[in-house]
Amino acid sequence: MYTLVRTTLAALWLTTTLVVAQPTTKARKAPTKAVASTRSPADLKRPIPFDPNVKVGKLPNGLTYYIRKNEEPKNRAELRLVVKAGSVLEENNQQGLAHFMEHMAFNGTKNFPKNELVSFLQSSGVRFGADLNAYTSFDETVYQLPVPTDNPELFERAFQILEDWAHNATLDPAEIDKERGVVLEEWRSGRGAAQRMREKYFPYILNNSRYADRLPIGKEEVLRTFKKEDLESFYQTWYRPDLMGVMAVGDFDIAKVESQIREKFGRIPKATNPKPRQTFTIPAHPDTKVVIVTDEEQPNTVVQLIYKRPEIKETTLNDLRESIKRSLFNIMLGNRIQELTQRADPPFLGGYSNYSSFIGNLDAFTSIAVAKGDNVERAIQSLLDETARVRKFGYTPTELERAKRDLVSGAEQAYNERNKTRSAAYVNQYVQHFLKNDPVTGVDFYYNFLKSTIDGVKLDEVNQLVNQFIAPENRAVVIMAPDKNKNKLPTVDQVLGWINNAGQNITAYVDQTLDSPLLRVQPTAKPIAGEKKIPEVGVTEWRLQNGVRVVLKPTTFKNDQILFTGTSFGGTSLYDQKDFESARFASTVTTLGGTGDYNQIQLGKYLSGKSLSVNPYIGELQEGISGSAAPKDLETALQLMYSYFTQPRKDAEVVQGFLSNQKSFLENQIATPTPAKVFQDTVQTVLGGGHPRRLPLRPEQLDRVNLDRSIDIYRERFADAGDFTFVFVGNFKELDIKPLIEKYLGGLPASNRQERYRDLGIRIPAGQISKTVYKGVDPKSTVRLVFSGDFNWTPETTTQIDALAEVLEIKLIEKLREEESSVYGVGVNGSYAKYPAERYTFQVAFGCAPENVEKLISKTLEEINNLKQRGADPKDIDKFKAETQRETEVQLKDNNFWLSYLSSQYYNGDDPKEILSEEERLKQVTVESTKAAANRYFGKNFIRLVLMPEKKE
Known part of the structure; x- marks a missing residue:
């Protein structure tokens, strides 16, 4: 593969998109008390030590x-x-x-x-x-x-x-x-x-x-x-x-x-008379370069401000201290930009600003925003105003205090995990040292240096960075927009005028904080009513008096990590179509309001310096909550989870801004749909059988989101925790976690309500369907082939589906890529679900030249037919087994795997010990089993979906 650069330059050409996502409250762990710096200027002139390991x-x-x-x-x-x-x-x-x-x-x-x-x-x-x-x-x-x-x-x-x-x-x-x-x-x-x-x-x-x-x-x-x-x-x-x-x-x-x-x-010969390896540079320019470009397939208007400057090389301890100042600057400005999107009327759909490596011999301070509609001026002015605000008034002491806590906590977390850090993280550091001479400092040294130095970094020092980062020379402005907005775009002179006159009427930033308990009323602890041990997989089950089931798997895979999730059947399926929009956005709009007495902005600041994440959600068949925490912050995470259950908060202005942004984004997509978007919408509609809940989201649907109804639905979904199953995986002891579980989970409201989901009857259509979409000016096509149907949910059948998908992918890469040389990649995905019905799906996907579509589809179906006639090549089966076994070896030492695995097993009502019999199931994958599976799963339910370029007149 190829990549342009390893830094933020990639953001300059990627199409920025918004998604309807659940907001997640994140913070990092509070550091130990930092020690005031006693380093002399002479000390800071010393070189950064190289990691002795x-x-x-x-x-x-x-x-x-x-x-x-x-x-x-x-x-x-x-x-x-x-x-x-x-x-x-x-x-x-x-x-x-x-x-x-x-x-x-x-x-x-x-x-x-x-x-x-x-x-x-x-x-x-x-x-x-x-x-x-x-x-x-x-x-x-x-x-x-x-x-x-x-x-x-x-x-x-x-x-x-x-x-x-x-x-x-x-x-x-x-x-x-x-x-x-x-x-x-x-x-x-x-x-x-x-x-x-x-x-x-x-x-x-x-x-x-x-x-x-x-x-x-x-x-x-x-x-x-x-x-x-x-x-x-x-x-x-x-x-x-x-x-x-x-x-x-x-x-x-x-x-x-x-x-x-x-x-x-x-034994590689030393080069004789080697050609000099020239180092290329990007010349400086005294002016501001403004470039405005449009395209018929560009959906959004994106503005970018780039302030380039010579690359900063970190070689001495003073350079390391300077990098700490830059990190603090980035954290504080990033928080301010994020707050702009949490207002009632956000100035742009999304944006960010930071200082980082650029390309060649340069660093850059870069600001990017996706304009709301075609309002380029407001997007640019908002970015300019925030940096002008820093220049004129600086950051506040409380902002700096929080940024320091966050920065130290990140280093502390790395320090705590220093003997559990994955090799990939280390090797990438050495790659960059070789290429760029970036420092390779041991975690111990950096953490101790940061702790002993950061208190000595003063607010004035950080505030002064804005004058280094932002200057009129070496400045570039890029505006990317849809062709349809060409006549509404500013001129170069207008853009220069906005830049030169920015920040004239700005006021000082007000640091909005709140100092009150997260929980208005402390929950009443309830004792554990029952316990079950599953020693084969190191799992303990607790049943609390309120009906909550808790699954615990203590591990030592990470020193500073506890992961958790809780789920219950129900979800949006329980609500009629008239309430569907309010239901699908219920968790989003509720958590946008914050929780308890804290709005979203205040909550983020309250949690600064803590390593935790808590995220409630409502899906189609279930509602739930997921999160993570460092062991020392687990109680705060559980308090936040309890608050999300019991103290939903409504913030009509913030929700109005969120829905306004989403609506503007969707309107842009519809006005200038990309080929990929049109094709994906078609795939979604066809595979969903045209069901209203599988149609692409449209702007007018957002008008049906009733905030009060959404809050009511959220309350209903989280009103009774008695049918929830929680899974905890990570570095904890059962004895230590027990009082927290009894208090914050045992104290959750419960009324012995036993719910299921409602089967809406949504299935991939049976029979044979062929659909071709004509969209796009480039000579490229996308193919999606889909097989689906009912199946019997057992560990043995799901293993056979996994095997069939892998051996088919191996063969298609061999045939379509290596032999035909007609694709860059081809993917085969075999998926399955138990609820609402036991169903499987196989999807084959690849991109190619339009003239090769029919040939490659024919080759794909030929390989599928070969599997039906002869089964898989034994060598391909061996590859699947080897890959699966090697992958499992690593997964069994990974907290994320165990959280996903255990939550899935309990959700589906399956045996938690199932993983232990994987080797036996792999032995059952044979030539004959893949032949039988191919005949069973590649049946008459076949959907062919193709994206072709637009037909020319």
Whole structure:
């Protein structure tokens, strides 16, 4: 794959979208008392220390390596090969070949001819795409290889793979020609409004630098016509050891890994007369560059203000202290921008501002907002006013205090998890150190430095940053809008006028806080009425006097994490159509009001410095609440959960603003629908059988949301906790958590109401349906093939469905991508549900050229028929089993997995011990079982959905 950059530049070309989501209250854990800084200026001149747990070395040929032992997860390692060569180094006749070379590394090397590398790793339990992957950007190419370490032969072969990528790619002309089609399909998938507008504004914001003309995906004509010699030249010129880094982090012996690296990579010849690796820059410009672009498929008006400045390199402790100031600035400004969207009449649909790395040799302070309707002026003025407010009045002491708490709590959480940090987190740090010389500071050092330094950071210091970040030189403004709004857009002079006259009538920010108990009345604790142990999976069940069931799984997978969820049958299905809109938005509009005496803004500030998240929701078949907390903040999380149950709060003005924003967003989508949106709406409508509750949301439906009725429905859904099942997973002791459970869950209201959901009869239609949508100007299509029906819900049948989906996906990648070279990717999803009826669904999805639609559908159905006739290839079955077993090994040590698994098992009424018999169920997956499954599940209920470009006159 390719990526433009690893920073906020991506936000400049992504279409910003709003979603109807449940608001989540989040905060971080309060730090221990910070110690006032006693560091002298001389101390701060010292270099930032390098993490002593990392072994760094350099081979005689110039290759750099980083090695760290880390046992999370057990028996796993994260390997990387990093090459300081990306699209910016391409000659004119090579545009796209840095990325193409990345593809070819998977299509034949000295020790893994053709596609044997992917097949070998799949048979070892490494998934292609999900695990094994790579990316190419402007300045680098990074190969990612996570592998097991408990198989010594496999682990050694992994380093052979890295070495082969480094200098043993075969570049077979036949394989190159086959891969052209795959890369062109990746190029095709990126076509659209974002790409067309990006090509117009990149030269402005990147000041006609090399970066503006070297997008990693390259140029279509080059990809179609380049010669092998062009690709080989790039490979030989830039894939050389002095530009390479190898990173290895995982559960292994450091000495053995270092020996492997020295042996394999030491035999790569040192480059003779190497071509200098030029560093490209983005030239400064004294003026403000304003670019206004429109497109017929752009749904929203997006404004962006970019203030570029030279990149800040962090090398000394003073630089580290300066980065703390920038983080505090970003936190406080981000909170203010968020508050703007929580008003009765928000100035934009969504927005943010922050200072971060940009691209090339630059950092940038960037502000982005999605305008409400076509009101560009208000969106820009609101962003400008907030920074002008900081410039004129500064932040407040209370804002700084909260920001410090949040910043320290994040570092404290990392410190608490220092022996449970995943290898992937570490390896990515070393990648950035190699590429950008970013600091690699040990968690211990950074946490202690932060604690001893942060109290010494004064408000005036942080306030002064606004003058560094925001200046008239090196400024760029980008406005992206629908074609239909072209005549309503401002001129360049108008935009410059708004910028130059911003903040004239602003007033000081008022820090809205509240100091009162979260709970007006403390709940009355109720004792546990019954207990059941399930030692096989380390689970305890408690039944409380009010009927609440609590499922506990204490773990030590994370030091600072407790996850929880609670569910009950019911949901929006219990309400008639006239109340549906009020019901579907009930949890959203209720929690927008905050809870108890706290409005949403006050609640966020009250929870600052605490690590917790609580989120009530109402689905179609159930209502529930989910969340997480650090152990020390669990009681606060449970108080908040209790408050959401018992103290819903109405804030009509905030809800009015939310519904207004949602309505404006939907109106934009309808006025300028993207091809993807039109197709997805069609898929949703067809698969929902045209049922009113499966139709795409329209603006007029928001007018039917009655706030009072929504609040009443919310109260009804959470009025009786007696039929709720709560699951807690994480670092706690049953004895310690017991009084909290008895008080905050045992104290919940209950009336012994036993509810179920209502089956609305919504099913994917039976029979054969074909629907083609014609939308879009680009020559690209999307295909969705759907099989569905009734099935018998058992662990054995669901395993067979999982297996069938995986073996079909493996075969379709092999046929449609590797042999036909006609898709970039293809996905097969096998899903199933027990409620409201036992049903399964298979979906096959891929994108392709319009002229290849029929051929690829035919090939897909041919592979399905082969499964029906002969069953799956035994090698593909072995790959499925290996991938599943390796994935399960990691999942069994993961809190998120256990929360999802246990909540699903109890929701469906299934045995919690089911996971223990997975190996036996995998043994039942055979050639014959996949044949039987294919005949059972790929039946007569077949829906074919295709998106094609608009027909030309």
